[in-house]
Amino acid sequence: MYRRGYVEQAQPVVYEQRSLADLWQRRMPIIAEDAGYDPNRDRARISSESNIKDGVNPLAFLVGPVVVKYGGEPAKCRVAEFAAYIPEDQRTVLSATGQLSWNYGxxxxxxxxxxxxxxxxxxxxxxxxxxxxxxxxxxxxxxxxxxxxxxxxxxxxxxxxxxxxxxxxxxxxxxxxxxxxxxxxxxxxxxxxxxxxxxxxxxxxxxxxxxxxxxxxxxxxxxxxxxxxxxxxxxxxxxxxxxxxxxxxxxxx
Structure with a gap:
């Protein structure tokens, strides 16, 4: 199934650029899989140069690929619109291809x-x-x-x-x-x-x-x-x- 590509891979839904200075200062990425990461609590630790100020829902990892460029320009991050894939209060996630779905409720x-x-x-x-x-x-x-x-x-x-x-x-x-x-x-x-x-x-x-x-x-x-x-x-x-x-x-x- 995987070798033959039966399940389609989506285009990246998060494209983050991180400067080397932000890495040396241990500033938070705009998205992290660590359950201890809270975008609201850790907002101040995201790079001040990033065009994404509030962080990204970690469920985005299920929607599609998350890509990071190191040594890039934080002001050029790109994030997809997730409303159609992670509807609020429904406890569901749909992949960007529509081929994978999760109902965690x-x-x-x-x-x-x-x-x-x-x-x-x-x-x-x-x-x-x-x-x-x-x-x-x-x-x-x-x-x-x-x-x-x-x-x-x-x-x-x-x-x-x-x-x-x-x-x-x-x-x-x-x-x-x-x-x-x-x-x-x-x-x-x-x-x-x-x-x-x-x-x-x-x-x-x-x-x-x-x-x-x-x-x-x-x-x-x-x-x-x-x-x-x-x-x-x-x-x-x-x-x-x-x-x-x-x-x-x-x-x-």
């Missing part, structure tokens, strides 16, 4: 590109996750599902699609109990457990809007076929129940 992240689509997070709470060519309904509280074309074609036209699923993993004997942390629901770990690691079986249904797929097989950890899986649905779409004890499924024409 709901705990859901999706990728929705022509050749790769999927979701990760609290999927059962999210209900049906509908993407351009893939639909996911999960009985797992937390899981990751990703469908990727293996023939460099859009998923709707692909003749070979790999579907990968990951669920919660814990050491055997892992124990927790409900707790409260800073007034919020939490869990207290009672035992870290021991080897081997236990993986929760997948409990989800995947639907692909693709008229060319006719077969579906489980793959082992080495990518070798194990057994056939029943496909259902009409000519324009195919659905299957992801098999328990599996990590990968391949769909072919």
């Amino acid at each position: 709901q705990g859901l992240c999706t990728v929705n590109a022509p050749k790769a689509q999927g979701a990760t997070g609290f999927l059962s709470k999210a209900g049906m996750v509908k993407l351009a060519d893939v639909e996911i309904r999960s009985g797992n509280d937390y899981a990751t599902v990703l469908a990727v074309a293996m023939d460099d074609k859009p998923l709707r036209e692909s003749r070979q699609i790999l579907v990968q699923v990951g669920t919660t993993e814990r050491p055997m004997g892992w124990k927790t109990k409900p707790a409260t942390l800073q007034g919020q629901p939490a869990e207290e770990v009672l035992s870290f457990g021991h080897a081997p690691w236990m993986i929760v079986d997948a409990n989800l249904t995947v639907t692909l809007h693709n008229s060319k797929i006719t077969s579906c097989q489980t793959l082992d950890a080495n990518g070798q076929p194990v057994r056939e899986i029943r496909l259902s649905g009409e000519a324009g779409s195919k659905s299957f129940q992801f098999p328990t004890g599996a990590l990968y499924v391949i769909l072919r024409d």
